[in-house]
Amino acid sequence: MQLDVEQEREKNARPEKMAKRRKRKAARDPSMQYLADPAGAPMCRAARAFFTKTCGLPRFEVVLGRKGGWRVVAKLAVRGTPPVFGMFKPGTHDIAELLHSDAQHEAINACAKLLHKAVLHAGVQGYDGKNAGGLSYVALNADTMANRAQVVCVFNHEKVDTSLRGQMANVLAYMHAHGGKKLLHSVWVHCNPAGRHDNNIFAHEGAWERLEGDKFIEERLEPLEGAVPYALPILRFPPMVFRQANPEAFAGIIAEARKWMQPDGSSKLPVTVELYGGVGTIGLHMLDLVRSISISDANPHNKACFESTVEGLETPALRAKVRAYDPRDAVQVAQSGALSNAEVVIVDPPRKGLDKDVVYAFSRARRLRRIVYISCGFKALQRDTVALQRNGFKLDFAKGHVLFPGADHIETLAVFTRDARAQ
Numbered sequence: 001m002q003l004d005v006e007q008e009r010e011k012n013a014r015p016e017k018m019a020k021r022r023k024r025k026a027a028r029d030p031s032m033q034y035l036a037d038p039a040g041a042p043m044c045r046a047a048r049a050f051f052t053k054t055c056g057l058p059r060f061e062v063v064l065g066r067k068g069g070w071r072v073v074a075k076l077a078v079r080g081t082p083p084v085f086g087m088f089k090p091g092t093h094d095i096a097e098l099l100h101s102d103a104q105h106e107a108i109n110a111c112a113k114l115l116h117k118a119v120l121h122a123g124v125q126g127y128d129g130k131n132a133g134g135l136s137y138v139a140l141n142a143d144t145m146a147n148r149a150q151v152v153c154v155f156n157h158e159k160v161d162t163s164l165r166g167q168m169a170n171v172l173a174y175m176h177a178h179g180g181k182k183l184l185h186s187v188w189v190h191c192n193p194a195g196r197h198d199n200n201i202f203a204h205e206g207a208w209e210r211l212e213g214d215k216f217i218e219e220r221l222e223p224l225e226g227a228v229p230y231a232l233p234i235l236r237f238p239p240m241v242f243r244q245a246n247p248e249a250f251a252g253i254i255a256e257a258r259k260w261m262q263p264d265g266s267s268k269l270p271v272t273v274e275l276y277g278g279v280g281t282i283g284l285h286m287l288d289l290v291r292s293i294s295i296s297d298a299n300p301h302n303k304a305c306f307e308s309t310v311e312g313l314e315t316p317a318l319r320a321k322v323r324a325y326d327p328r329d330a331v332q333v334a335q336s337g338a339l340s341n342a343e344v345v346i347v348d349p350p351r352k353g354l355d356k357d358v359v360y361a362f363s364r365a366r367r368l369r370r371i372v373y374i375s376c377g378f379k380a381l382q383r384d385t386v387a388l389q390r391n392g393f394k395l396d397f398a399k400g401h402v403l404f405p406g407a408d409h410i411e412t413l414a415v416f417t418r419d420a421r422a423q
């Protein structure tokens with residue numbers, strides 16, 4: 001009997017404890033938690049230990065860029081009426097208001113503030129977190145060349161109808177009347193009728209409508225100071241494709257990856273395949289270093305961006321190196337024979353890392369010597385490193401880059417090489 005009372009007390013105490021824990025966690029903005037020493041964040045320490053102690057590399061350097069103004073892609077949740085723009089407190093569906101962040105590009109901060117005022121003025125309802133309807137997210141992308149922002153209003157609706165267009169006309173009228181014209185690159189509406197537990201901001205099948213402005217943000221990733229110059233592609237981004245949130249720091253990863261494109265150290269240029277290639281952000285910076293390149297990505301919206309960048313390349317010789325863009329899943333591409341002549345493969349998968357079937361396809365690709373792996377998911381990279389090593393690829397090099405200073409995150413360039421006789 002005594003035991004039952006204890007158990008009952010414990011059971012009742014648990015929700016209270018959980019609520020306290022959630023509150024404590026929520027008090028810390030997780031993206032700013034390690035700002036004093038970004039390279040000392042737990043994941044950076046874990047990566048250092050893994051690559052030096054477990055993998056036996058002599059060193060693992062972690063590179064840190066600037067701590068403020070680096071973020072060019074911001075996605076803010078919107079909840080309630082009047083709508084609050086911000087971030088979810090960790091482990092909850094409550095929002096901490098965030099219209100300004102020192103991490104964000106100034107065009108994003110200015111636009112978020114004005115958009116919020118316009119939404120309040122136009123009487124737009126925020127998503128209530130349960131029932132369909134309302135503004136659920138805003139996504140802002142900085143056009144750093146012109147100091148403007150590409151704005152997407154995401155509604156928890158099935159389709160863009162006259163009511164939504166009417167609300168957005170009022171929002172835009174307010175923004176235009178309050179200095180928005182020079183701040184706005186473009187304005188889009190997207191419909192994502194997701195449930196409250198669906199964390200995807202954009203829906204694969206959801207409707208998109210561009211209300212004003214240009215289709216693409218154009219971006220050049222300036223090479224690091226002192227780098228050997230090469231023809232820089234102009235990348236093009238509509239809002240529905242992946243764009244690196246910290247392009248300045250990502251340029252450092254590209255610069256490092258460029259050093260690893262010749263697997264046998266000779267001057268022979270390799271036949272290269274890139275999987276998870278997005279709009280071509282990495283591969284199109286390697287054209288002077290490859291004989292040819294084929295790129296693929298599962299998001300079909302990337303293809304038009306990629307082709308538009310290729311069309312604008314400086315010389316026909318560079319254009320001639322680009323073989324194809326395959327808008328399919330990496331497993332399908334890897335199993336379709338695309339790797340049969342590949343000597344170098346570049347991969348930059350999402351956080352979950354490489355699919356097992358992709359690793360298997362690498363092990364069967366007879367000419368493949370090198371994998372240049374850019375990872376945004378350290379746990380998956382650990383798993384993939386072990387799997388690639390089992391399949392005869394030796395880890396030659398790894399370097400960490402802090403892309404989101406303050407967050408517990410690391411982006412890693414890892415280079416694997418397979419000796420011709422090892423297959």
Ligand SMILES: C[S@@+](CC[C@H](N)C(=O)[O-])C[C@H]1O[C@@H](n2cnc3c(N)ncnc32)[C@H](O)[C@@H]1O
Nearest residue numbers: 242276277278281297298299329330348349350
């Ligand atoms: C981390 S992003 C990298 C994109 C690009 N390398 C860049 O730097 O902008 C990962 C990319 O993988 C793509 N992706 C996600 N799952 C995929 C899959 N199963 N097969 C192929 N591509 C996938 C996404 O569309 C996204 O463009």
